[in-house]
Amino acid sequence: MAFEQEEILQITSKIESWFTKSARDFPWRNDDFPWGRLVCEFMAQQTQIDRVAQRWPIMLQRFPDAKSMAISDEQGVLELWQGLGYYRRAKNLKKTAEVLESEFGGEVPSDIESLLQLPGVGKYTAGAIASIAFEKHAPIVDANVHRVLCRLCNHAGESTPSTWTWQISESLVTSCNSPRLFNEGLMELGATVCTSRSPSCDDCPLQSCCSAYKENTQRDIPPSKKRAMKKCVYHYSVVVEHEGELAFEQRKDSGLWAGMWQVPTIDSDIKLTEAQVRKKLHLKNKLVSIGEFEHVLSHRIISFSVFSCKLARERRFFWVKQDLLHELPLASAQRKVLAVHCIA
DNA sequence: GAGGCGTGGAC
């Protein structure tokens, strides 16, 4: 263990006290309840919390409890998830709502073991719900906590949450007064003070116990993540219009943008000609190029080519009136495709 | 364990 018991009590008490007076005003902090917290944690996975704050009230208004989501269809959840990315989270949230309804009487369980059974709930999310919604002394380590704890101990090892950090987190939360205040406070400190780029050490309640601050190593801890090389691929989208309606198809249930909708599109590892795209999509009329753009993901660089095509209304497509497009679950790249069509 | 899985803000 990295800390003496006395240091642990100092650290936990300083964090709880700092958070009590410095907590930002997020909508879920007005009346925290387990389902709201669970939805918040799903939306917050790999997503900056300020963006979650805009979407969370809309999601909770439509789905105020697990039952309302459990009996709805997945499309409604995906619709409200548009633009947030990592759409598997939306599908897992819907599945989790169903499990809560069928296995847990519609309530969010408070123990880690039960929480970990829920699809889309890993060690962090389970710990966050148990500690923040139920005041359980359960550890959490997200990117913020990992950074704060590594700096606190001048631990230069791992770039991402590690066994070491989880042990430190557990040793602290075990002895804290309020797991809700301590865990959320530790995250909030990392998000607002002990930031990745330029930490505001002069505003930090832990400055006097921070080993990295003493050694002036805080800007190098933790080390940057190794990021995989982005693979370049090609997507060909065709806007098919017929009497004010556009043709759409749904992407398959797994992989990129799973379950989201798109205008007829071909994904390809290699460049294709207009004729090849037309043949693969079984379109009879010539495709007219109306624009191109690049869409960058965490693991791909996608070169989009956009075409338009005149066509009779075919039943194999789902036809949507132009003024109802906002109800269709579309990833951001497809919004860009539609923007190209609007300008053209 | 390494890669798939998005997006937009910050600098």
Place this chain on the structure above:
DNA sequence: TGTCCAAGCCT
């Protein structure tokens, strides 16, 4: 402008 990053999970 390009690079890094974010309240991670799953396979």
